[in-house]
Amino acid sequence: MSLQQLDTNLFEEIIYDNAEPCLVIFSRKNCHVCKEVLPMLEELKPRYEGKFGFYYVDVEESKNLFERFSLKGVPQILFFNHGMYKGKVAGKVDEDQVEEKIAEVLGA
Amino acid sequence: MMRKPLTNKVLVLGVDGMDPRISRKYLAEGKMPNLQKLINRGAAREDLRLLGAIPTITPPCWTTLATGAYPGTHGITCYWRQSPESLDAVVYNMDSRNCTAEQVWNITAEAGIKTLVWHWPGSSWPPTSQSPNLNVVDGTQPGSVNMGIAQLDWEKIIVATPDIKEVRYAPRVEKPAGVGCIITDLEDTLDIKDEVDDEMMELWWGDKARQGGEIRTYVMDDEDTEVVIGSKVAYDIVNSPLREATGWANAPEGAKEFTILTSGGVMRRPALILKNEAGEYDRVAIYKNKKETEPMLVLKKGEMVTGIIDDVIKNEVTKKGCRSMKILELDPAGNIVRLWISNALDISNDQLWHPKELYKEIVENVGHVPPVSLIGGEDDELVREIFEPSWALYNKWQADCMNYLIKTKGYRAVFSHLHNIDCAGHQLWHLAKTLPEWSHTDEKTYQGFIEKFYLQTDDYIGEFLHLLDEGWTILLVSDHGLIVGENVPPILGEYGGLNTKVMEELGYTVLKKDENGNTLREVDWEKTRAVQIRSNYIYINLKGRDKYGIVDPKDKYELEEQIINDLYNYRDHRTGRRVVGICLRNKDAMLLGTHGPECGDIFFTIEEGHNRLHGDSLSTSEGYFDTSVSPIFVAAGPGIKEGFVTDRIIRQVDVAPTVSALLGIRYPAQCEGAPVYQILTEDI
Numbered sequence: 001m002s003l004q005q006l007d008t009n010l011f012e013e014i015i016y017d018n019a020e021p022c023l024v025i026f027s028r029k030n031c032h033v034c035k036e037v038l039p040m041l042e043e044l045k046p047r048y049e050g051k052f053g054f055y056y057v058d059v060e061e062s063k064n065l066f067e068r069f070s071l072k073g074v075p076q077i078l079f080f081n082h083g084m085y086k087g088k089v090a091g092k093v094d095e096d097q098v099e100e101k102i103a104e105v106l107g108a
Numbered sequence: 109m110m111r112k113p114l115t116n117k118v119l120v121l122g123v124d125g126m127d128p129r130i131s132r133k134y135l136a137e138g139k140m141p142n143l144q145k146l147i148n149r150g151a152a153r154e155d156l157r158l159l160g161a162i163p164t165i166t167p168p169c170w171t172t173l174a175t176g177a178y179p180g181t182h183g184i185t186c187y188w189r190q191s192p193e194s195l196d197a198v199v200y201n202m203d204s205r206n207c208t209a210e211q212v213w214n215i216t217a218e219a220g221i222k223t224l225v226w227h228w229p230g231s232s233w234p235p236t237s238q239s240p241n242l243n244v245v246d247g248t249q250p251g252s253v254n255m256g257i258a259q260l261d262w263e264k265i266i267v268a269t270p271d272i273k274e275v276r277y278a279p280r281v282e283k284p285a286g287v288g289c290i291i292t293d294l295e296d297t298l299d300i301k302d303e304v305d306d307e308m309m310e311l312w313w314g315d316k317a318r319q320g321g322e323i324r325t326y327v328m329d330d331e332d333t334e335v336v337i338g339s340k341v342a343y344d345i346v347n348s349p350l351r352e353a354t355g356w357a358n359a360p361e362g363a364k365e366f367t368i369l370t371s372g373g374v375m376r377r378p379a380l381i382l383k384n385e386a387g388e389y390d391r392v393a394i395y396k397n398k399k400e401t402e403p404m405l406v407l408k409k410g411e412m413v414t415g416i417i418d419d420v421i422k423n424e425v426t427k428k429g430c431r432s433m434k435i436l437e438l439d440p441a442g443n444i445v446r447l448w449i450s451n452a453l454d455i456s457n458d459q460l461w462h463p464k465e466l467y468k469e470i471v472e473n474v475g476h477v478p479p480v481s482l483i484g485g486e487d488d489e490l491v492r493e494i495f496e497p498s499w500a501l502y503n504k505w506q507a508d509c510m511n512y513l514i515k516t517k518g519y520r521a522v523f524s525h526l527h528n529i530d531c532a533g534h535q536l537w538h539l540a541k542t543l544p545e546w547s548h549t550d551e552k553t554y555q556g557f558i559e560k561f562y563l564q565t566d567d568y569i570g571e572f573l574h575l576l577d578e579g580w581t582i583l584l585v586s587d588h589g590l591i592v593g594e595n596v597p598p599i600l601g602e603y604g605g606l607n608t609k610v611m612e613e614l615g616y617t618v619l620k621k622d623e624n625g626n627t628l629r630e631v632d633w634e635k636t637r638a639v640q641i642r643s644n645y646i647y648i649n650l651k652g653r654d655k656y657g658i659v660d661p662k663d664k665y666e667l668e669e670q671i672i673n674d675l676y677n678y679r680d681h682r683t684g685r686r687v688v689g690i691c692l693r694n695k696d697a698m699l700l701g702t703h704g705p706e707c708g709d710i711f712f713t714i715e716e717g718h719n720r721l722h723g724d725s726l727s728t729s730e731g732y733f734d735t736s737v738s739p740i741f742v743a744a745g746p747g748i749k750e751g752f753v754t755d756r757i758i759r760q761v762d763v764a765p766t767v768s769a770l771l772g773i774r775y776p777a778q779c780e781g782a783p784v785y786q787i788l789t790e791d792i
Contacts, residue, residue: 007274009274012376016367016378016397017355019399067276067279068369069372069373070373084426085374085375
């Protein structure tokens with residue numbers, strides 16, 4: 001796993017305090033769809049090195065975060081910039097959808 | 109037809125739920141000096157009463173005040189009307205297009221009198237006259253201006269202590285009063301649902317409701333009743349560590365940081381508690397993020413601040429919302445901070461302002477609509493610190509708005525409504541008598557809150573007394589009072605839905621059961637002969653009229669008689685007493701003005717002693733702690749005798765024609781009342 005895993009406190013620090021543009025995938029170890037989406041994000045990550053952060057939350061280990069964002073099921077990819085929530089994509093998404101959303105977040 | 113006016117300017121000052129009986133108690137104690145001045149300058153009955161229309165429900169009564177017609181005539185017979193599809197469902201009814209009687213403000217406007225209708229919750233929206241003289245603000249729900257359509261978020265309590273190790277967010281927590289707001293302590297009671305039911309305002313009064321969507325609510329036991337639901341406060345809880353400020357661009361010396369979450373948990377604002385010169389923590393500074401050098405706002409202990417504009421995300425859309433905030437607790441040593449944050453009102457929403465420019469003008473010259481709190485109930489700290497002060501703040505804003513508009517816009521007729529007393533009544537009046545069901549509360553505390561709401565209403569009245577010296581005539585009116593209940597009411601006559609329990613016991617309503625024999629919230633229409641829905645209505649499940657009708661029309665009369673007999677013979681299981689007051693067939697209910705297709709096949713009331721706050725009883729009912737369901741009437745100013753007491757029974761249907769008489773305009777077309785000529789200075 002090349003994506004850095006976040007717990008609640010790291011989430012505060014990295015997403016909000018550092019306020020960099022980034023995405024966070026909320027997933028679960030035994031979720032089949034997550035197993036398809038995660039490798040795609042791992043592939044994308046190097047292309048955005050230094051420009052856009054890629055992070056990972058295990059919802060079983062960080063139930064608080066899952067509850068806090070009122071998420072319904074996994075995987076869900078949440079986007080942030082300047083410490084502000086910028087929307088999400090859910091379920092089995094492809095590379096184009098994620099790139100499109102990244103471009104939107106960076107362009108805003 | 110025009111007649112000689114007795115005054116040039118009329119302000120109808122409406123206060124929802126204002127009860128003359130308890131007002132007189134506070135007057136006698138010298139606690140309502142402004143109401144006393146209004147009475148001294150004008151005319152009223154000794155008992156200050158208005159004989160209310162029936163049902164004693166907000167939209168019917170305000171519509172009666174506006175039209176001079178009884179509910180059976182104007183057609184607004186409850187908050188909701190029957191769904192055309194099903195006897196167990198209702199549809200939205202606070203829509204002027206459902207009103208079948210003419211509103212007096214249309215007559216004033218069309219007679220060339222510039223008229224303002226401000227948040228009048230009965231047949232005011234949408235405007236029903238094309239006259240450019242008619243301006244209308246909201247009126248689509250009873251609460252506060254824009255409440256039905258502009259809410260973006262929910263109220264929150266933030267708790268930060270050094271012992272909390274990570275930020276947590278729990279949406280819409282319903283917790284028992286007296287239990288703290290630490291989420292780990294509440295863990296077992298938390299019910300994190302997939303779908304949080306956070307759209308009740310919109311379901312009842314929002315866009316969907318106004319489009320006619322069906323609302324199906326079953327009142328099956330005490331847990332489904334309004335007083336029980338309303339007194340269990342629900343709000344978002346945020347827990348945060350409270351620790352040394354780190355990573356800030358500009359944190360003052362000694363500041364400690366904590367985290368605020370809003371917008372369903374997705375919006376985060378860092379905050380600091382700040383020390384004063386004596387080294388004690390006494391302020392909270394909230395920042396957009398830690399990189400900002402200046403805070404968005406600084407809160408001081410004890411102050412409720414409104415007009416706080418911030419981004420709010422709802423349904424993935426970011427909008428600017430207006431909030432209020434207050435520090436609930438801040439330990440001088442910096443070991444705990446508790447903060448209340450109001451809901452957020454969308455500041456761009458001007459859809460219920462006619463013309464829309466009025467909204468912009470109010471925001472620029474008076475300020476944003478302050479969100480009122482809807483939490484308190486059984487939590488007396490929240491009532492004292494948040495609920496009551498938030499209304500006081502709103503009252504002042506509304507008074508400032510009306511005074512600003514009166515001063516600058518040339519209005520000569522103003523019809524206004526304030527909801528503070530009624531809103532509080534629905535949350536906490538029932539706690540002013542300690543019944544066994546709420547023995548965990550103290551009636552003296554809640555009696556004190558009733559007094560506070562009347563005192564803030566007196567302040568509100570005081571904001572308009574200067575108009576008496578500027579040629580205005582003021583009519584102080586209400587739709588109904590609210591009683592403190594002597595007993596827990598039966599599951600009959602609850603206005604919010606289909607009342608099943610008593611009708612099931614009597615064998616008229618049958619609910620379906622699942623395979624395990626558990627009762628479902630679904631009527632078995634094949635076995636149901638009658639249902640009781642909304643405040644006072646019983647419908648026979650009639651063949652040929654109702655979709656699933658089983659009662660032959662030839663049996664209807666006899667069935668009605670049987671139901672009436674059974675209701676009179678029904679005894680409350682707690683008290684052993686009769687709970688039904690009067691029962692009338694639809695044709696006979698014309699005596700009360702509750703006739704016509706929207707008033708059921710049988711109209712009934714709940715007997716005094718078992719009735720709820722208002723809505724289900726006669727308007728003359730009285731309750732504990734000197735309360736009554738009666739509305740109030742006091743008039744003063746040009747055209748009204750000064751210091752005059754009348755014996756005239758003043759009915760709610762008399763108010764609109766009195767306005768007509770005062771302004772010298774014609775009477776509303778369907779008016780069934782008459783001017784209160786005894787209090788007028790001249791014969792008409």
